[in-house]
Amino acid sequence: MQNFAIQLIRFGWNQALSCLFAVVIFASMALTHFVDIPLIPRYDFLLLVCVLMQWILIRTKLETIDELKVIIVFHLIGLALELYKVHIGSWSYPAEGWLKIGGVPIYSGFMYASVASYVCQAWRRFKLTISGWPPPLVSIALSAAIYLNFFTNHYIYDFRYLLMLALLPVFGRAVVRFTVGARTYAMPMIVSYLLIGFFIWIAENISTYFKVWKYPNQEVAWHVVHWGKIGSWFLLIIISVIIVVELKRLKETLSGTKRSDVIS
Template identity: 60%
Template sequence: MNALKQLILFGWEQALSCLFPVVIFASLALTQVLPLPLLARYDWLLIICLLMQWWMVRSGLETRDELKVITLFHIIGLALELFKVYMGSWSYPEEGYSKIFGVPLYSGFMYASVASYLCQAWRRLKVNLVGWPPFRAVLSLASAIYLNFFTHHFWIDVRWWLSALVIIVFWQSWVTYEIGGRRYRMPIAFSFVLIGFFIWIAENIATFFGAWEYPNQTEAWSLVHLGKVSSWLLLVIVSFLIVATLKQVKGRSAVRENLLLQGNIIKKIKRLTL
């Protein structure tokens, strides 16, 4: 019974962390079936995403620091979208004023929503990292994975080598999290696989509602190839590594500030007692 209660609590925290992605999926579904005045569908999706982002910061659901992380992901995702659409990997067939080189600007928010989920879950579940690899190894690995999304069009695809390298680098790394006052732990590599798989499910929902279109979905919708899980897995790894690195940098800065504050307080106390 206790295990069921913990599972429900975990599901509830996950649902709250997925608020931004849920709004995007709901918007994709509604804008596909409802008549839209004045603007095209892609333009309305951009407006909805901007309003949602504003509301989340305004309401305190996201901090300004988290907004900076999410904005970074928006830029990273939009750059990838521009390249992939140019290469014909997928397309956005509908019209819209907010399209640049065939890519609607709302698409960046789909990547930003992954960052929003990671930031929300990190805070709600009080995530902590154990055995985190050195900064240079993490930075090099994240950069290589991101670059492979571009270079595999011109060179060999090394995603499976990079996946193996992820397992090696993070073999002794764990993520700990808290549910209902109890802490649990999970291998980081396994958490990557889980998140990547669920994003693949989300991708099938998104393409079903016309968020974008793969070449094999031009005539009629079909299930996204299971091989795409590897792509999302690597993208999740890049996302997680960036968020984790920024969180650690932020954490070290906070510790230094606290130590500096404590040092100043001790100095003032000593002056008063002299």
């Protein structure tokens, strides 16, 4: 029982460090919800906090330059999705901001980037290895199909459930192994996607409660975000993990090294 408690503490501590970027963002959301920041609009203050936090993570070497590259890629992907979703009215950013594009504050991309930051840091801290990972062509095609469906589902059939079914043959045999202390544990890759998606959904509820953005049904009063959004985050985390894995593979290819113990 004592060993279990020690392992749980170690696991929680490494998770907390991996979530550091996201924790700072949520703390800033809470602060600006209860306190009016002078001289600068709320969204621009949040952007300033995100940029400063990113600088601190790099300066303290809590994040590497390679991880920063992944984070930038995901920031741009997330910002593009935000521009589209806000344009069609899926949600809105009601507060004022100097740095807004099409009604979308620039800082919003950092919310997606914080997910990529978590994946990168958790990968390093837990010494992740993945077996049964699909070929690059398959994983990249699935990632592209998931991302495209976020745009097309308003005009044609929503393929999200078919894409979820496609995960079974693609990732059904994939297993992620993570190390806590001296012990290594294993988990089906699909289960890890679902768990992360669930916790992001909880974070989304916190964000909307602090009125950082609103869904149409939250205009008058706050309501819990529909549970169906767990599926959206489930799919989005798959994109982020695929980006991380395939960029690692690309780096290995360009450097002429192959670490089959990490991805196989």
